[in-house]
Amino acid sequence: MRLYGLTGGIASGKSTAARFFADRGVPIIDADRLARELAEPGQPALLEIARRWPGVVAADGRLLRRALADLVFAAADERRALEAILHPRIRAEAARQAKALESAGHVYALYEAALILETGGERSLDGVILVSASAETQRARLAQRNNLSPEDARRRIAAQLPQEEKRQRARWILENDGDVESLREQVSALDAVLRGLGP
Numbered sequence: 001m002r003l004y005g006l007t008g009g010i011a012s013g014k015s016t017a018a019r020f021f022a023d024r025g026v027p028i029i030d031a032d033r034l035a036r037e038l039a040e041p042g043q044p045a046l047l048e049i050a051r052r053w054p055g056v057v058a059a060d061g062r063l064l065r066r067a068l069a070d071l072v073f074a075a076a077d078e079r080r081a082l083e084a085i086l087h088p089r090i091r092a093e094a095a096r097q098a099k100a101l102e103s104a105g106h107v108y109a110l111y112e113a114a115l116i117l118e119t120g121g122e123r124s125l126d127g128v129i130l131v132s133a134s135a136e137t138q139r140a141r142l143a144q145r146n147n148l149s150p151e152d153a154r155r156r157i158a159a160q161l162p163q164e165e166k167r168q169r170a171r172w173i174l175e176n177d178g179d180v181e182s183l184r185e186q187v188s189a190l191d192a193v194l195r196g197l198g199p
Helices: 014-023 031-038 044-052 065-072 076-103 135-146 150-158 163-169 180-194
Strands: 002-008 028-030 108-112 128-132 172-175
Touching (some): 031 108, 044 076, 076 108
16 A cells, blocks of 8 residues: 655645545545544643643643644744654554555555654655645635734744745645635546556
């Protein structure tokens, strides 16, 4: 089974593209979902997070995600500390799921993650699909979707690799400054290619 990365900057439309691939029967290994599961009460990762940032865990033991995001997007050292806690665990669980999908006979699957290129994760994949949107589009979507201030939106975009570097390192690019139907059509065409059915 081939395992391809699906990535994109924040508010680029990566999750929408993943949903369109899933609608076509492509299995998705979602790094964000794995991160959420790893940070559930009682999980070793949450205990490490609580030791490093005691103020981001509520009295009932649940992670205060917005408080943690505010900390890690404000300082690169804090972001790297969080990545050191979560990323090895995410990679191990993703590898376990990929092996199960291969055993089930799937032709290919997608590993959906925001920081594939930032962490060198492409080295363990068969290629990377980038969902690309302009910084202007990202900021507008962040303001609408997350109710972020322009400064918070700028910080979150700046925390990721520059778009041009991502474009150079991706094998396939889905352009997503247009409407959702354009993205759906691009996913359909690429799915055919990845299944060996298209040009």
